[in-house]
Amino acid sequence: MKLLLALGLAALATAQIPIPKREVGFVYNSGSPMAPVHLDFYIDQICPDSKQAWPTILKLADTYGPSVLQLTTHLFPLPYHRNSFYASKGSHIVNQQTKGANTYLWIQTVYSNIDSLTNAVTLNLSDTQIIDKYAAIASGVGVPVATFKSLILDDTIEMDTRVEWKYCCTRGVAATPTFMLNDILVAADPSWTVAQWKQVIDPLLGFHASKRQMxxxxxxxxxxxxxxxxxxxxxxxxxxxxxxxVGCRC
Known part of the structure; x- marks a missing residue:
């Protein structure tokens, strides 16, 4: 019996995470895969801290341009934000239906409506009512209500959302927002300004960093x-x- 249990645990430990059909994440503004700097931005769409960082990160990407900085946003719906998984599924629906044109607009619109999607506000709402809320938001970014409601239950959308969450786990993501520059975790704060980000990125590009705010x-x-x-x-x-x-090192 102990042997069977050990074998079962070993099988679980080595289980293969599904391999996605395409690269995971949503690339902003057709960012070039050949860009010298890649910024991976891990967010939860019902997370106030993610919302705080959102406009700055987009402005940062615009400042450098898609040929210099490729911004990829990854969705990591936290389990204690009840409505976040539906928001992430919505991102995949909008991305599919608009061929990527309105994905970032959808995320921005969800953030604009975040106060009506929190746990406390939706405590007494059913899942159907919450889906209705998201369907109404989707109708404003180019996806008809009926289409959204149909696809929210689609197996492909469900799997794409799950695989992205699992991918984030493999990257060691445990909170949002999380930032990685060229695959390395950056201990950034959601309140960082574009100027503060430039102090980290400019040296990677061989630029002289602006005077630091000590x-x-x-x-x-x-x-x-x-x-x-x-x-x-x-x-x-x-x-x-x-x-x-990095900091002080020998």
């Missing part, structure tokens, strides 16, 4: 102060060097 933290006399990310400062020990985007 933290109020100060190091003892004779100890090197290392601002490795905007607002993140370490005091380097003897023999350590300040490495951009």
């Amino acid at each position: 933290s109020t933290r100060t190091c003892p006399a004779g100890v090197k102060q290392c601002e490795y990310l905007p607002g993140k400062v370490e005091c380097c020990k003897t023999g350590e060097f300040c490495i951009p985007n």
Whole structure:
């Protein structure tokens, strides 16, 4: 019996995550796959912090342009946001029905309606009523109500949404928003401005970073102060060097 249990657990541990039919995520503004900087933006559509970061990240992508920075948005619906999975399914529906033209408009519109989609506000609503809310939003971005309601139950849409969530898990995502530059996690804050992001990205492009907004933290006399990310400062020990985007290291 113990052997069977062990074999069962081993099978679960090595289970193959479904391989998607296309690359996961939604690319903004036809960002070039050959762009020198790739920014992966992991969001929950009912997450206030994701909403806060959303306009800045889009402005950042516009600032560099699609040939320099490819922005890809990934949907990671958190289980404690009751209505988030439907929002993510809606993104896949709109992406399919508008051939990607209105996907970002849909996400923006959901954020504009976030106050009516929270757990507290929808506590006494049925799933059918919540789907009706999303169908009404979809009708404003080019997807008829009847089409949306039909596709919200579609097996392909369901699987695409699940696979994207599982993909985010494989990347170690556990909260939203999460940011990765060229596949490396960035300890960014949702309140970061475009100027703060440029302090991280410009050096990757060989540009001289703009003057940093130094933290109020100060190091003892004779100890090197290392601002490795905007607002993140370490005091380097003897023999350590300040490495951009990393911090004090030997």
